[in-house]
Amino acid sequence: MVKILVAGFKGRMGNTTTKMVLENADFELTGVYDPNASEKNLNELSDFKNEDVPAYTKLADIDVNSIDVWIDFTSPASVYENAKFALLHDISPVIGTTGLADDQVAELKEIAKKNKVGGLIAPNFGISAVLLMQFAQQAAKYFPDVEIIEMHHDKKLDAPSGTALNTAKLISEVRKQKIQGNPEEKESLIGARGADYEGMRIHSVRLPGYVAHEQVLFGGQGEALTIRQDSFDRISFMSGVAVAAKKIGDYDELLVGLENLL
Numbered sequence: 001m002v003k004i005l006v007a008g009f010k011g012r013m014g015n016t017t018t019k020m021v022l023e024n025a026d027f028e029l030t031g032v033y034d035p036n037a038s039e040k041n042l043n044e045l046s047d048f049k050n051e052d053v054p055a056y057t058k059l060a061d062i063d064v065n066s067i068d069v070w071i072d073f074t075s076p077a078s079v080y081e082n083a084k085f086a087l088l089h090d091i092s093p094v095i096g097t098t099g100l101a102d103d104q105v106a107e108l109k110e111i112a113k114k115n116k117v118g119g120l121i122a123p124n125f126g127i128s129a130v131l132l133m134q135f136a137q138q139a140a141k142y143f144p145d146v147e148i149i150e151m152h153h154d155k156k157l158d159a160p161s162g163t164a165l166n167t168a169k170l171i172s173e174v175r176k177q178k179i180q181g182n183p184e185e186k187e188s189l190i191g192a193r194g195a196d197y198e199g200m201r202i203h204s205v206r207l208p209g210y211v212a213h214e215q216v217l218f219g220g221q222g223e224a225l226t227i228r229q230d231s232f233d234r235i236s237f238m239s240g241v242a243v244a245a246k247k248i249g250d251y252d253e254l255l256v257g258l259e260n261l262l
């Protein structure tokens with residue numbers, strides 16, 4: 001049995017993850033954590049009234065010896081401290097929270113290596129998104145002109161999405177360096193052309209009703225290719241989270257991207 005703590009259990013992803021962990025016979029939920037919780041036990045919530053699981057609101061109170069894996073769906077402002085705390089206490093972090101800066105990821109990798117603890121940062125746990133990133137990287141070898149449109153619900157804090165940024169990074173590994181569009185182009189409304197990642201444009205849409213969606217558009221001479229994925233329900237991320245929580249104990253380094261575990 002893998003002993004798991006869910007960080008951010010009061011949030012949208014945290015709630016779905018807590019249910020998944022409780023329903024999976026390979027997992028034992030040994031704690032939940034959220035500084036914004038008022039509960040001391042998960043059973044104080046009507047959804048979980050039969051579950052006797054300690055609910056922590058401070059890092060210092062967490063019983064670190066009862067946890068193998070720390071699943072994090074919190075906020076861009078807290079994910080670094082949480083992941084560091086887990087690694088320093090010999091707990092494998094499985095990080096779904098987006099918004100970590102490159103230098104923070106590099107520092108966490110160092111800590112994991114030094115302490116020989118496995119961990120995973122996955123900008124997207126959905127199989128459709130992982131495949132979209134792989135297909136986009138393949139297509140970019142032939143189509144260096146590319147724009148990314150990501151669409152999310154309007155409660156999302158970071159932009160662009162972690163998946164869009166990761167897609168751009170993967171594409172840039174194989175794409176011929178190129179500044180796209182007309183060199184003379186001017187925005188009459190600032191931001192009209194989206195964010196610039198090494199000459200590629202990323203556009204972020206925020207609307208109620210959406211969950212998580214991405215399109216990668218490639219243009220060539222007389223042809224175009226669009227790759228699209230849609231996550232309609234947060235349940236779509238759970239098989240990826242479960243695979244990560246099961247396998248991550250076999251590793252002694254911090255990996256980035258669910259594809260490294262599949």
Ligand SMILES: NC(=O)c1ccc[n+]([C@@H]2O[C@H](COP(=O)([O-])OP(=O)(O)OC[C@H]3O[C@@H](n4cnc5c(N)ncnc54)[C@H](O)[C@@H]3O)[C@@H](O)[C@H]2O)c1
Nearest residue numbers: 008010011012013034036073074078096097098123124125
């Ligand atoms: N990797 C993926 O597949 C994937 C999928 C969906 C969402 N996400 C990401 O997951 C994160 C959470 O998304 P959400 O929609 O559930 O957000 P949310 O706002 O519904 O929930 C976040 C929760 O984290 C809690 N929190 C804040 N600071 C904390 C801390 N220091 N420690 C623990 N908990 C803390 C908040 O109180 C809140 O309950 C976002 O970064 C989002 O982009 C990732």
